[in-house]
Amino acid sequence: MTWAVIIAVVGALAIAAGAALQERAAVSAPFGISQLRLFRHLMRSRRWVLGLGLTGLGIGAHMLALVHAPLILVQPIQTTGLLFAVMLAAFFGKRRLTSAQIGGCLAVTVGLVALITALPMHAGNPVLTPTETALMPLVCVGGMLMCVLVARFGGASTRAWTFALAGGIGFAVTSALARFIGVGMLDNPMAAMRPLTVIAVVIGLCGGMIVQNAYRTGHFTLAYATLMISDPLSAAILGVVFFGEQLPADPLHSAIAIIGAVVCAAGVITLSRATHAKGRATGGAAVDTSSPGPPPATGPQATVTAVVIDTEPAGTPVAEEDTPPRPSAAGTAA
Template identity: 40%
Template sequence: MLIWSILIALAGAFCMALGSALQERDAVRAPGHSVARFGFLLHLAQRPRWLLGTLGAGAGVVLHLVALSGAPLTIIQPIGVTGLIFAIVLSAVFNRRRVRPGQIVAGGAVMVGLAGLLLLFPHTAQTPHMATGTALALAGSVAAVGCAAYAAAHWLPPALRVLLLAAVGGVALGTTSALARVVAANAVVDATAVLSWLTVLCVAVAVFGGLFQQNAYRTGHFAAAYATLLVVDPITGAGIGALLLGEGLPATPLDQALAAGSALLAIAGTVALAVARNRNPEAARHRTGDPAPAGTALSTTSVHSTTTPGDSR
């Protein structure tokens, strides 16, 4: 049973990576600004390939949950992060580019760091509880941070923009996971728990995070976006669990030091992926409504080759 659970977890990681890579293809090609609004999601929802990617990512989540039913969390969670390597390879295949050794090294650093974090944080089986007021404050905080990041992202070059947008997306998705955990755990005892404001907030925060996730893919730095989401999502969920749900943090000084080192390793790998020159070439074209680079002659013969400031990387 354990072997089957491991294989199912690997299949889930591949499906999530494949689904995200398919989504990136349409996110990059969609018309509009470099940092798009909510209408961007409606546009993507009409694209068959993006919908297929969404189904693929959803299938990956389901397979991951199935794997957890037959093996310990400490085995399945680290396997889930192998999706980053799948994502790097799939993105290179779709864009007809070589996978560079530096990408694999950086991806490996993220995987090792994230696996260490997942193993070091305590896991509890107790039923979590969260007051509606606390959930509202939590969702409001995510919205406030997201709005500030959205405004700032317009002024950043792609290598920094991807980290900011994906980090906010990861915070939103981690918050969604925490809220969903509360709803799901309480629904086991009382099925009417799903008919609560926490469920509404869970869906709203998930959609909000999806906007930032797709905008992060839109920068063309897919591997960096995927890595950032993989890192920030569980850290946010664990932080909320420790601060608001009583789930605790690594207890001993050694575990705390190892967790800090794992986090730094994962962050270093993510930054390396962001600054690497492996950007999707389709993302470098000029976006509607963005200012043209300084010194660029605006003529009918050159307008199609202009890029946004910092987008030439």
């Protein structure tokens, strides 16, 4: 299973690199053009096309890892995409990481290493009864709808975390269904040609669009941190409840896993706050979707592009940050 973990990390790196390349190409595109002209402009950019290829490669690597390793183990690894995104943004922007960013990166790294060490790396093939096959997406969609309903009656901060929570649930169930379908394809490639595949894609896309609404509230840090924590946590719950994946059996490994999860979550929050603060200082923390621009990304790229900011050299037009409420968008299917 170690190679599956390595593949998951490589996939997260590929997604982050792809998002960074596409972000640089997108912010250099002319403003005020139609979506069709924008798409043509991006397709003429070798950098954007390369980013698209890297993103596809990363998603494929994530899917492959899901087929060969437990959901509870693979999904948290996607958090490394945040580390790679922050480091790539600093590299492309030719600047040093702040002390807060370095601390956040270290916390996420230490937390993930602790989790990987403590969690069982072996799991049987996921099996779902017909009832469970219908129940898993229904329960998750119900949770997403409940979050959206709560968001409608709350303020901006409430909308930020409830929308992000709904998106995290959506990405988690998409990954869970991808693992189930992918394992089935090992014996029968035609297993992908089933209604469940369409359901997984639709839930993932809906989750991505809901996340865009979380970013539009003007509380990016709260929304992004909620998303990065709720996605792996929801995936772990689905893995344990529906796939019978195992949690650490002894007190020592259980304590290590809990501490690792807390440290990783603290690192995510620190990175989100530090990176967003850096973007506010440089005037490039968000992408304004009130004017024509790149179509909102979904899935893993949606979570990564949000923090690949301020990568253009001085003098390049970038989207300005709005004051709340601001429309903004960002870049885990699975």
